[in-house]
Amino acid sequence: MSKHQKEMALLKEHLGKHQLKYTRQRELILDAFLKQEHITAEELYHQLSRKDPHLGLATIYRTLNLFCEAGLAQARHFGTQTQYDNVSHKGHHDHLICTECGKIVEFENCDIERLQEEVATRNGFIIKTHRLELYGLCSRCQH
Amino acid sequence: MSKHQKEMALLKEHLGKHQLKYTRQRELILDAFLKQEHITAEELYHQLSRKDPHLGLATIYRTLNLFCEAGLAQARHFGTQTQYDNVSHKGHHDHLICTECGKIVEFENCDIERLQEEVATRNGFIIKTHRLELYGLCSRCQH
DNA sequence: AAGTTAATTGAAATAGGTTATCAATTTCAA
DNA sequence: TTGAAATTGATAACCTATTTCAATTAACTT
Known part of the structure; x- marks a missing residue:
């Protein structure tokens, strides 16, 4: 029983509409992402590499961009890096x-x-x- | 007799305070930059390469960053590129x-x-x- | 349950924008 | 004019992000 039922439903809806697949990696990344208020791909990569050393950085980027398209995340260019904001965390500051x-x-x-x-x-x-x-x-x- | 007396004075003041020098390149770049409302380093490079084919891209970047420190310009990250805004352009927008x-x-x-x-x-x-x-x-x- | 097809993945190569390096040149103060 | 220190141009290096591609996996079909 995941804590992020609503977001997971949103993601699955988006996947269904676009002939995309629900994978182990996407589930892993979603869980980790939703615990953050905002995070970079690089940071998420390091967090997850402990759990799953084989998860590639390219997959993180691809998945975060997928989240943006699904409306779960929002990319924000800050300095040289891109911050991915967790949209479900409503307190924008x-x-x-x-x-x-x-x-x-x-x-x-x-x-x-x-x-x-x-x-x-x-x-x-x-x-x-x-x-x-x-x-x-x-x-x-x-x- | 330059059109940009005020800005040039500001730049020279900054240069003086930081033991920096007033060079032909900085003057060229300042003149071209102040004609714009906002511009990227690449664009400025292409504009200026007609006048002075030997002006390097690195110098453009260095000088635009200098303008930021002097308060003449402001960097704004948009997508993958950086826009340099001309601060002196009437009223901050x-x-x-x-x-x-x-x-x-x-x-x-x-x-x-x-x-x-x-x-x-x-x-x-x-x-x-x-x-x-x-x-x-x-x-x-x-x- | 096995087979089929298309999407996904990881690893590495590539891309694109910006910064660092360094020898040669230029500024500026003495 | 001279000399120390800053600047320049060319290019290499850097960093973040995307693309490539063969192997794998999800999900639909039978």
């Missing part, structure tokens, strides 16, 4: 970043998100995800 | 990006910016710059 010391504070602001929706609607867009980063100096670095 | 066709709509929203300031203040930060990107589907790609 934004970042305050100190350019001096690198400190990162996460925050969430409903008012900002509402205004974002307004802007999108006004331009005919439907937002699937977003990124907001505020760069500046934290209290300790202001001198 | 944010982006609505279609994940399907790549269409980019620029917008500005004072209310969002005000809320950002509030969040920063609440966390003891002083914002120097920010980045807001909304990803989704444009009106034409919603089917």
Whole structure:
């Protein structure tokens, strides 16, 4: 009895619609992925290589991209790497970043998100995800 | 007599503070960069290779990164490439990006910016710059 | 239950964008 | 003008992500 019934059902639905197969690897990767809020392919690869040393990195990438198409994950390019966000973890958060010391504070602001929706609607867009980063100096670095 | 006195002054100030030198290449790249609203290193390379065939791609990358440090440019990762935004282009603008066709709509929203300031203040930060990107589907790609 | 077909996998090669290396050149201060 | 230090161009190296391909596996058929 898996903990992720809903997500697994979603995945199976997507697989069925596209003549894709439900494999041991996809199940393994799904379980590991859903425990995270966001993760890179590389990190997931290392986590899983303990359980199954033969699982290839290419399979991780292929499967994470599959999750994106199935609506379970969302890719976000952050620096040089791609973060795969777990969509079922609804608390999306934004970042305050100190350019001096690198400190990162996460925050969430409903008012900002509402205004974002307004802007999108006004331009005919439907937002699937977003990124907001505020760069500046934290209290300790202001001198 | 360059058109970009202000930006050039900013660059020279940064160079002076960091024991860096003002070179012919940096001047060339600055002039070309400031004519754009945003551009990739590759694109800039091709534009400039007509004027100066010996200008190397590595120099473009180095210089664009320098501009980021000097506060003239801002890097934005889109897909596999990096867009360098011209900060001096009137009023900072944010982006609505279609994940399907790549269409980019620029917008500005004072209310969002005000809320950002509030969040920063609440966390003891002083914002120097920010980045807001909304990803989704444009009106034409919603089917 | 065995056979068939098409999707999937792992390993390695490849791709694409960006950065590091290094000898030669250029800037800038003395 | 000279000399130390930064910069450049060419290319190699790097890193992340995708493609290739033969072997394997899932799922449908009989």
